[in-house]
Amino acid sequence: MNVIHPIDARIGFTPLLVRDKKVTRLHCYFLLALSDVAAIGISFVVANYLVSLTAATPIEHGFIMLGAILPLFAIQAGTNGTYGAATLDDANLGARRAARALTIAGAVVLLIAYMLKASAAFSRGVFAIGFVASFVLLIVARKLLRPRIARMLAGSAHTTIVILDQVAYQPQECEIILTAGDLGFDPETNDPRAYHDLSHAIAHADRMIVACSPNRASAWAPVLRTLAVDGEILTDVSDKVGAIGMRRLGDRRTLIINYGPMTFSSRAMKRMFDIAFSIGAILILSPILLGTAIAIRWESRGPVFFRQERIGRGNRIFRIFKFRSMYAHATDEHGATLTQIGDARVTRVGGFIRRTSIDELPQLFNVLKGDMSIVGPRPHALAAKAADLLYWDVDTRYRQRHVIKPGMTGLAQVRGFRGNTHHVEDLTNRLQADLEYVATWSLQHDLAIIFQTMNVMRHSNAY
Known part of the structure; x- marks a missing residue:
């Protein structure tokens, strides 16, 4: 059973622990x-x-x-x-x-x-x-x-963190040593808050190495695949964890489980594009943004914006901005209840802006802030389910989509995989497209997805 705690309530480490090089x-x-x-x-x-x-x-x-x-x-x-x-x-x-x-x-x-x-x-x-x-x-x-x-x-161009999981280890020069106990992280957990805390603990790291016994390697490998850093396992285990390469650490080998999916230059290029696009879109769409805000306040009392916790890059939790489409007293903070056709919680203005995707436009401010990108896997609510199963319980690859920033639109959306996830296939189809996007990213691909999004702004799966 997954327990949802208040955001940042359990964070024992901060980004200040690790120097950003x-x-x-x-x-x-x-x-x-x-x-x-x-x-x-x-x-x-x-x-x-x-x-x-x-x-x-x-x-x-x-x-x-x-x-x-x-x-x-x-x-x-x-x-x-x-x-x-x-x-x-x-x-x-x-x-x-x-x-x-x-x-x-x-x-x-x-x-x-x-x-x-x-x-x-x-x-x-x-x-x-x-x-x-x-x-x-x-x-x-x-x-x-x-x-x-x-x-x-200060001795190395990279920041390397070594996490010790119940094994002895002789530290190398310029390494930051933590223990799994210090982190309070169990690699077998499914709690999104625990992943959020881990992401903060290793903030600014370039390379994360887990030193563990062979029987713990299979538990750590899926965790490393979800992080936006180079992830490796230092163990004597044979390659039964899907390693994609090997490196050396002192006189021992490490199994490479994950490379950061984008180089620094690619991330910088994508970020510059996001900033330019979001600023231009906000200026061009400002009459629609202002008109929608007035309509929401005119129809019902409550805030104009609805903020909800979503999972972002590296499993970090952030608050997404959307136009409020439900009556204020009926909003679902955790996204546990799917919206249905004729849902009484949705206002008349809310129904229109949901069908036309106008309710998503405030996410341009999330992009400008740096929590999101224009294109990427859509961020999901912490309690979102498919066929009564939490998303990460449906497919073990689910968290791998978090190695890059979530987007306002993505490959899954332009392929028609959007809306509620009533069935397991609704999520797996979306996940497959998201993982394909992560593996094949290019700026040209992003531009193509943006143009294709224009054809699916209005869709029948939104209600």
Whole structure:
């Protein structure tokens, strides 16, 4: 039996426990990129100056080359992982990738000059001096920055949490050690509050490793698949838990159960799109938002908005905004009772805004706040059921949909899997679409789903 407690009432750990290194990594990337640009820029400017000393007339070959090689270097460095977390932990790897990016950019510039026969604006001397100097300065500058970056990262580019579950463990450097007892978390629980607390306890972590006995591995594996961090199990068990890879931790191996489903750059791209889209939508739809609010207050007493707890990214619980569509005294805070055709709790205005999906528009503020995305798996109420079973009791994969932010619309909705879940199939069809979306995310896919949503704004399953 699942007991629903007041939100945050049992949280013993806060995000302050774990240092968020994502922002620190960004600062390091910026510092390295600035150093690389400066090395290349100074080299070609100086090369231009030195060659100009022997030229009959002033030349600008170095500036032309710089304008060509810098964008090419940036593109190559951005795609080959020059500014990646792995290069922060291994400075030599970062230098090699930066040098490779510069070499490819230089080769492309030479090819372009050859194809265009641009000998009049291309000095071999300027290019040779500028390229060699760039190569040397780039590596030297990165070597000089190595101590500073190490201090900024405090020993590691990643935050690693190791959770001990009744086993002995020798801590490695730069690890945060917690015990399952400290967390108060039982991996066999189905309580959404317990998952919410766990998410807060590991907030800002990049890597979560569970050190447990073999007989506990099968209980922890499903938990790790629901979290938005790299999840691994440190155990001597053979792979019977669906591992997708292996890593090393000291002299022992870990079984990789889950990779964070989206890279940092993908999350940043999706977030920027969400902010831009939600602000634009709020401005464009403001007459509808205001008119709906007035109509709700005119018909019945009570608040304009209905707020309900839903499960979000990483199993964190948040409060969703919707226009109130029921009489205030009849609203269902936990979503335990499904709305029926002709439901007496629904007002006349409420019936209209539910059929036309207008009641969902205030979720644009959830998107702007960062609790939701425009596109993603729809967030469900904590007490929602399918055929009298709580959703997570229907399918063991259910919580895997929580590895990304929930959305206002999603692949399941545009495929017609929306409305009440009277039967088990109503949930499993929706879940299958949600997991497919998680596995195949792209910004182009999001745009396609948004356009398809226009065709299903009004639907017969809403009442």
